[in-house]
Amino acid sequence: MDYKWISDLLDKYWEGETTLEEEAMLRDFFSVPHTNLPEALLEAAPLFQYFKGEAEKEWDVPPITLPVTTPVVKLSPLRHWMKYAAVALVAVGIGYALKQQQVRKQDAAIALRQQEMNDPQKALDETKKALQLLARNLNKGTTKMQKLAYFNEATSLVEGKDD
Template identity: 30%
Template sequence: MELAKIEQYIEKYFEGTTTLAEEKVLKTYFSQDEVAPHLRAYQPMFRFFSEAREEKSAREFRLRSGRKRYYAWFSVAATVVIALGVWLSGGPSTEEKEALLAYEETVQALYMVGKNLNKGANKMEYLNEFEAAKNKILPPENK
């Protein structure tokens, strides 16, 4: 195997972009006794992966399928409880309704006050004109 290709595969391996075929080439290369001196540090790692794949457990494990059924029922029950909670608390409470009504009435009152203030500000122009005309006719008083 070409050494440059192995180095390229190692770089891709540590980036996580190798294919299964490239990883197989790396495992085959590092299972040999003749490995380039600057790549010998990787040899124990790839040998470990090959040996660990062959290991079998002596202990027998049984899978309990009953627990899956319980988890399914628990998830259904939780969904029903959440749906009922949302459905029962769907509308606003009487306090919230009263607060919303008070808010709307306050907004209307403030709007009316603002509208009347604007009318009053427009009338102030007439007062300024009146004051100017009065000052032309009567001399200003000494203060």
């Protein structure tokens, strides 16, 4: 059998000058057994048999998970109005409770003070303190008025009104 044509093709292959069709011819040639192959062809046979085997190999490709596109649903801000209402109610409740507590404390302080005033001695002391405070402040005002009087007097003297 004449193997010259396939030897020439093989040489072209090793040189990287074969076309895809010629490479397919080489794979087909080597896929069946031949007798009395020259050594050059014999050494290339396993390579082409391997290529053919790999090309025809069935691959068990697992199914892919496709990207799931879910439509975007725009949520209305009022959608959860009950949640917001509940939060507002709790906040108002806490605020009211705190305020009530403060009022109760103030009431208790006033009641305590009133209770203290029932004692005549304490009431007298407190009245004295209040009057002293008033007197102090009144004196302050008197001092100022005196200064003002001096000023008026001096002004009159300068103007020569006073004889």
